[in-house]
Amino acid sequence: MIYTHKELKNKNDKIIRDDILDNFKSISPTAIVTSYPRAFTDIPYEKEIYQWLQINCKNNDVELNKLLAPEIEARYKLTNKILDELNIKQVVEIAAGYSSRGIIYAEKGYEYVEMDLEEVARNKVRLLKDITNIPNNLHIVSGNALNYADFEKCEKLLDKNKELAIINEGLLRYLTFEEKEIVAKNIYNVLKEFNGVWITCDVTPKKFIDKQNVCLPDFNKNLNKVTSRNDLQDRFRDIEHIKAFMNKIGFKNIDIHRFIEMKEQLKSFEILGVAKEEYNELLENAIVAVIKI
Numbered sequence: 001m002i003y004t005h006k007e008l009k010n011k012n013d014k015i016i017r018d019d020i021l022d023n024f025k026s027i028s029p030t031a032i033v034t035s036y037p038r039a040f041t042d043i044p045y046e047k048e049i050y051q052w053l054q055i056n057c058k059n060n061d062v063e064l065n066k067l068l069a070p071e072i073e074a075r076y077k078l079t080n081k082i083l084d085e086l087n088i089k090q091v092v093e094i095a096a097g098y099s100s101r102g103i104i105y106a107e108k109g110y111e112y113v114e115m116d117l118e119e120v121a122r123n124k125v126r127l128l129k130d131i132t133n134i135p136n137n138l139h140i141v142s143g144n145a146l147n148y149a150d151f152e153k154c155e156k157l158l159d160k161n162k163e164l165a166i167i168n169e170g171l172l173r174y175l176t177f178e179e180k181e182i183v184a185k186n187i188y189n190v191l192k193e194f195n196g197v198w199i200t201c202d203v204t205p206k207k208f209i210d211k212q213n214v215c216l217p218d219f220n221k222n223l224n225k226v227t228s229r230n231d232l233q234d235r236f237r238d239i240e241h242i243k244a245f246m247n248k249i250g251f252k253n254i255d256i257h258r259f260i261e262m263k264e265q266l267k268s269f270e271i272l273g274v275a276k277e278e279y280n281e282l283l284e285n286a287i288v289a290v291i292k293i
């Protein structure tokens, strides 16, 4: 089922105008940038998804880099590992893009809500219908993470008596600190209604970008051509900065996991024929935070 919204209003009664919301559309093609490297892993559905995008999203002309695969595979698998260990069976994934996680966990019986901007949500429904069936427990919602009313649409699909995990991979890095604060407050307000946790790799600090620039020399330069919202100034400085930011929102408990935990589970090294050791520093510096109220 696909939902659209007319009135955009967040919980604090702050009206977010359409032109401001339109501002985020330039981030959407980056969902293809992250989908492509997952085709060089053993993650189910990813090859079919990328093939679909190749045929149906030709106008999204973005530079692709398969050497991103170990990083993207690590964040995907580490997020799954954390979710599995928490044993929480309801999920809202914000900015889900073209990731396969929603369909895979819905097939395992999870109640799974994906939220992304309208065009991506619409493509996601089309692509899933073309490559498989959409089960009743997978909901693709068109929405904006800065707009609390869109989270309310997700809440209505879920059971408030059960714990909730909110997941996001690859959105906050493109937002200014003011925008990050709106998203984080929205997530806090949802988690206050449910008991649960926010799992995100999206707080990875600046030092990681320096390593990314060494491993993948042109990646950030090319990403700047896709979206103007890839500004180093909008990155957290370090883990202390992340904790201070989250504490200010009201989150009390922040655990940090490092991508390197998944090193032995990454199939992309072999598929790409690259040496694991070349990625050590990159995987050491990239993190997933597990954040609780």
Ligand SMILES: C[S@@+](CC[C@H](N)C(=O)[O-])C[C@H]1O[C@@H](n2cnc3c(N)ncnc32)[C@H](O)[C@@H]1O
Residues within 6 Å of the ligand: 024, 025, 027, 028, 029, 030, 031, 032, 034, 035, 094, 095, 096, 097, 098, 099, 115, 116, 117, 120, 143, 144, 145, 146, 168, 169, 170, 171
């Ligand atoms: C780098 S992609 C990541 C997609 C997916 N999570 C992945 O890892 O492949 C960023 C995603 O954020 C979505 N996005 C951008 N601004 C958004 C917003 N304000 N609210 C919700 N989603 C947004 C884009 O449409 C895009 O799908």
